[in-house]
Amino acid sequence: MSTESSLDSGIQEPGKDAQLRADALDYHRSPTRGKIEVVATKPLSNQRDLSLAYSPGVAYACEEIAADPAMAAEYTSRGNLVAVISNGTAVLGLGNIGPLASKPVMEGKGCLFKKFAGVDVFDLELAENDPDKLIDAIAMLEPTVGGINLEDIKAPECFYIEKKLSERMKIPVFHDDQHGTAIISSAALLNALKVVGKDIGSVKLAASGAGAAAIACLDMMVSMGVKRENIFVTDSKGVIWRGREASMEANKARFAQETEARTLADIVRDADVFLGCSTAGVLTGEMVKTMADRPVILALANPEPEIRPEVAKAARPDCIVATGRSDYPNQVNNVLCFPYIFRGALDCGATRITEEMKLACVSAIAELTQAEANDAVAAAYAGQDLRFGPDYIIPKPFDPRLMAAIAPSVAAAAEASGVAARPITDMDAYRERLAAMIYHTSFFMRPVFAKARAKPRRVAYAEGFDARVLRAVQTVVDEGLAQPVLIGRGPDIEQAIRDAGLRMRRDADYTLVECGDDTTACGTRLLASGKVDALICGMQGSYDSHLAHVQRDIGLAPGAQVMAAMNALVLDKGTLFITDTYVNDQPSAEELAAIARMASEELRQFGLEPKAALLSHSIFGSSSRPSAQRVREAREILAREAPGLDVIGEVHGDAALDENIRAIYLPDGQPNFEGSANLLVMPSLDSANILFNVLKVSSGKGVTVGPILLGAAKSVHILSPSATVRRIVNMTALAVADVKDA
Ligand SMILES: NC(=O)C1=CN([C@@H]2O[C@H](COP(=O)(O)OP(=O)(O)OC[C@H]3O[C@@H](n4cnc5c(N)ncnc54)[C@H](OP(=O)(O)O)[C@@H]3O)[C@@H](O)[C@H]2O)C=CC1
């Protein structure tokens, strides 16, 4: 079967999947090719840096490691570096598509390691099918990395390869498809059985697949209490029964049953649990109908499960279904495990992954699902019912608590099982460090999206004919973020939708408002009259021309002194908000204070606690020039009028971001906060706009959001002609989140 036909085999909504395919290819191709890059973490800009980083300075680091190998964790990045290795023999459910074609998956695993747990990855796709040669090649990497994550290597070779490598290497070796899947599916099973009130010791389990994932899942489920005699397994040849001769290697033989059953339909009858780690569509609705009461179906094949949830539910409304996919409830996928088990293992210098560490992972994941959703999670998934139950037997992949829940448990279990070379001495401090790490990176837009999804509003797009706007609106429709209203000439918009190959339909998915010329004026009138709740404009023409309409038709919010613009940049070290990037030339002290207050309020939309810095060429009174005095005065106003706000000033840019630099200048009694500022209030329009654009380009890949218009009476944002589709989607979500109920 070709890759394409295997992918197509389960497609149920051709239009949607064709769009997803186009979007996925575009995601992989642009703006840069692939999904990862290597970034230097140290400055290397002058002769001195060169002599530290390279010869002669580097030799000192080499000597230290030669004298004590443990020093490699101090002087190199090895301690945070994992090799994701595949030979491409069992890539997702696509089969043996080879190492080169497996690379997008391995790069993807690298992204997840980095984004979810801050772990660096080299993805290594090796053209080698001989297990012993593969073992030799991988074992040679021990000086390079702190851990080995084997991926998509087919059974039965994978069992031998992992065993031999674990014996040979003094770093954690983990076959993700085996143990990651086993951990997460065991946690899901424990929780699902709790929901349906069944005893693990008496359930009948029918499995489809007897490869890497299935065998490891079954082994772990046996260790959790499922009785071996209650487990029935099929592979591509049918039921694994005692006496069968074909394809009966040891790992399968362990699960062979004395039985007359020969097909999946035979073993599924009366089963309480179905475990699928095989291939698309093998479980039918008819089979599900024959299962026991309240059956639990873990259909984990990727990208297309053994059965789609809607088919299973139609057959048996009382079932609990989980798949490996992110577009259904109950995503049972090893992404919930591998980033965090390695985080814990690397942080304590584990020399291998023990059974205790795996079981600690299972408990942490199972318990986290049952814990009350805290504010951060509720905000991240607003509108979704996150109460433990049939549609929530496993945490969501974007649950920001995962790392702090799993990694410390893994590290503690590593220490208890005697494999932690560098045990964690202060667990509370470790948990806090992990939590801080996670809130800096991937979770930036989630609270905003969740809020938008919970209450999608009518958002008008002044440039309803622009191809980028239309692509963004398609995503907005698909993700249920807003009810779009497109402004422009109807025939032009409809032609542009056809040209872009989009699926959205007039009146069903979007409303059209006919407008010939000044579409922003039309938009602001719609907004002022309450016919829409929010407006996005600015894709064409100057910022000021759009602002003039907003100022005339919408005006200031009650209590606001000025309008101002803010841009956000999500950088590796955290998110920075910069203001005022577009509106006020030289804000007065009162205006600066007002801008700082409005901007701080807006940061809370992102679930962030604002830490504002009023920036200047002066630091804590070092200059008496008028511009420094103006900024100092703004801080005094804030101290009087908003005493609860964390604000420092006036400060240099470096001191705003680095508390050590700040400490050098800090006079006694000067208000201060810990760590880095996340809101930079700039003294002038030029400085704000220049700083933002320079950072945006020099950081290369930072996500940017904005310009966010502050101070208007209604929710309106004026974008710039360089806005990307992604920015428009983000700004739509923010515009919806910003709508205030009358
Ligand atoms: N959700 C998740 O987190 C994960 C999901 N998976 C998914 O699990 C599946 C298997 O992966 P993996 O174990 O690594 O791959 P393997 O190649 O090691 O195993 C595949 C297994 O599926 C069996 N199989 C193939 N076709 C059928 C069929 N028609 N009926 C019954 N069994 C069949 C094979 O049988 P035979 O032994 O006879 O060849 C083999 O036992 C993939 O779809 C993968 O995407 C994997 C890891 C994680």
Ligand SMILES: CC(=O)C(=O)O
């Ligand atoms: C999720 C995963 O690792 C797989 O499907 O192979």
Ligand SMILES: [Mg+2]
């Ligand atoms: Mg895999």
